[in-house]
Amino acid sequence: MSTLETQLQTLQQDGQAAIAATDTLEELEQLRVKYLGKKGELSQILGGMGKLDATERPRIGALANEVKTCLQTALEERRTALQAAQIQAQLEAETLDVTMPGVYRPLGRTHPLTAMTDRMIDILVGMGYTVADGPEIETDYYNFEALNTPADHPARDMQDTFYLPDGHLLRTHTSSVQIRYMADNEPPIRIVAPGRVFRRDTVDATHAATFHQLEILAVDEGLTFTDLRGTLRVFLESVFGEDLPVRFRASYFPFTEPSAEVDVQWQGQWLEVMGCGMVDPNVLKAVGYDPEVYTGFAAGLGIERFAMVLHQIDDVRRFYTNDLRFLRQF
Numbered sequence: 001m002s003t004l005e006t007q008l009q010t011l012q013q014d015g016q017a018a019i020a021a022t023d024t025l026e027e028l029e030q031l032r033v034k035y036l037g038k039k040g041e042l043s044q045i046l047g048g049m050g051k052l053d054a055t056e057r058p059r060i061g062a063l064a065n066e067v068k069t070c071l072q073t074a075l076e077e078r079r080t081a082l083q084a085a086q087i088q089a090q091l092e093a094e095t096l097d098v099t100m101p102g103v104y105r106p107l108g109r110t111h112p113l114t115a116m117t118d119r120m121i122d123i124l125v126g127m128g129y130t131v132a133d134g135p136e137i138e139t140d141y142y143n144f145e146a147l148n149t150p151a152d153h154p155a156r157d158m159q160d161t162f163y164l165p166d167g168h169l170l171r172t173h174t175s176s177v178q179i180r181y182m183a184d185n186e187p188p189i190r191i192v193a194p195g196r197v198f199r200r201d202t203v204d205a206t207h208a209a210t211f212h213q214l215e216i217l218a219v220d221e222g223l224t225f226t227d228l229r230g231t232l233r234v235f236l237e238s239v240f241g242e243d244l245p246v247r248f249r250a251s252y253f254p255f256t257e258p259s260a261e262v263d264v265q266w267q268g269q270w271l272e273v274m275g276c277g278m279v280d281p282n283v284l285k286a287v288g289y290d291p292e293v294y295t296g297f298a299a300g301l302g303i304e305r306f307a308m309v310l311h312q313i314d315d316v317r318r319f320y321t322n323d324l325r326f327l328r329q330f
């Protein structure tokens with residue numbers, strides 16, 4: 001065997017072994033240059049061909065081609081394998097484990113007072129009412145005067161009022177929205193006005209200095225006490241459920257005449273749930289409506305009280321302290 005032949009065979013064996021042992025595409029490229037590059041080992045061996053016998057040349061030449069093809073194939077196969085391994089490694093590194101527990105996002109929920117308010121609004125909107133609102137800081141005029149409650153009126157004793165140093169006050173009821181809405185609109189009127197109200201009450205299980213009311217007002221030609229009763233009956237049955245015993249008891253409010261308090265029979269007892277009445281002609285006059293043409297009815301209720309009755313809540317303060325154990329029940 002000629003030396004060249006031995007060298008070629010060694011090159012092939014060493015080359016194949018080295019190529020098979022590579023771990024990276026960079027190493028593989030270095031081996032390609034080392035064996036098959038312009039100044040690589042194969043070229044160097046072939047440089048010795050000139051010294052060969054003319055008879056030997058074709059055989060060695062053919063062998064050299066074989067070695068070259070063999071190494072090229074080995075390089076190609078190894079490249080394919082390394083590339084596949086690289087992609088595989090990348091896929092594994094980037095794999096998402098879809099069975100892993102997710103990051104817990106606490107889900108917010110509607111506060112029971114908001115839910116109660118929304119429910120009442122939905123019922124009244126379904127009956128053709130629109131939502132109205134007014135400011136929490138009011139003037140004496142909208143909170144009392146225009147509601148037929150002048151400064152010397154004894155009914156002012158019914159409500160202890162927070163007065164601001166500039167003479168404004170915190171509204172003691174949502175009835176002020178009646179005046180604001182009527183002053184800006186002409187009959188027919190059907191509004192529901194939910195909102196915060198303020199009283200200088202000592203806070204206890206059934207009293208808060210800040211609480212929520214919902215006001216109902218309808219003004220049109222020919223409205224009667226029967227319309228008031230029918231409307232409130234439908235409203236209360238929608239809130240509490242069908243076949244609810246409802247009774248109207250004569251009462252007094254400065255801004256309605258006649259006035260009544262509404263009781264419902266709920267879980268075996270009569271509960272007082274709202275005040276109501278026919279809008280006093282003086283109130284209609286205050287907003288420029290002719291009481292000979294128009295009549296109206298109004299009602300007001302405490303939202304906390306409704307929520308407490310419906311959810312059997314024992315203390316009004318639970319609505320405001322934001323104890324999550326309480327809030328999560330709704």
Ligand code: DAH
Pocket residue numbers: 172173174175215216253255256274275276277298299300301
């Ligand atoms: N504003 C009254 C209060 O806060 C509730 C009320 C009674 C409102 C009778 C009305 C009504 O509209 O007609 O106690």
